Amino acid sequence: MKHVQIAFCPIILALTVGVYAQxxxxxxxxxxxxxxxxxxxxxxxxxxxxxxxxxxxxxxxxASSEVHDHELVNAELKRISIAKHVSIAPDLNAEFQGKLAQLKALNGSSFDAAYMSEMATIHDKDEKLFAQEANDGGSVDFKNFAAATDRIVKRHIGALHGLDH
Incomplete structure (x- = not known):
């Protein structure tokens, strides 16, 4: 009987951790x-x-503003994700690696135009994601994070669309 009890302990522990993480x-x-x-x-x-x-x-x-603001946002996202047991991929996925490679291949005004276009496109998508999470997210921490970050993204959109590149 002791073998049966011992065998069930890891299963119960795994189920408990799974429910807690959910x-x-x-x-x-x-x-x-x-x-x-x-x-x-x-x-x-x-x-x-x-x-x-x-x-x-x-x-x-x-670009300087983007680095500053997004490093802070990324650090806060990481902090909340760790607390909520949500993993973050350690590297850029293939899509973003490809976009970065395309930018690296450009120079001069072609680079400037491509970078500004990329930033405008991703910020427009981000704004929708942050607004949706702020309204429909499950965790209060993620909802609050999304609402605060949505304001930053909107500020970036204003700056990006204010330039003629």
């Missing part, structure tokens, strides 16, 4: 983290590249 994050939260963590990491990497390669000073200025 209470910490919803499927919506997990999908949100998967999407915005990739986008945030890409924005930082592309913007670091823009600081080096951009020709126009206003593009470099936007």
């Amino acid at each position: 209470q910490l994050s919803s499927p919506n939260d997990q999908a949100f983290v998967a999407k915005v963590s990739q986008g945030g990491r890409y924005e930082v990497e592309a913007s670091k590249l823009a600081i080096q390669k951009a020709v126009a000073q206003d593009v470099k200025d936007i």
Whole structure:
């Protein structure tokens, strides 16, 4: 009988941990983290590249702001994700690696235009994701994070659309 009890202990422990983890994050939260963590990491990497390669000073200025703001946002997302037991992929996925490679291949005003276009596109998508999570997220922590970050994304959209590149 002791063998049967011992055999059930790992199963009960696994079920308990699984239920606990589910209470910490919803499927919506997990999908949100998967999407915005990739986008945030890409924005930082592309913007670091823009600081080096951009020709126009206003593009470099936007890139500096992007790096600063998104490194802070990414760190907060990571902090909440750890607390809620939501994993974040350690590297950029193939889609964003490809986009970064395309930017690396460009120079001069072609780089500036492509970078600004990329940032406008991703911020427009991000704004929708953050607004949706702020309204429909499962965890109060992720909802609050999304609402606060949505304001930052909207500010970035204003800056990006305010330039003629």
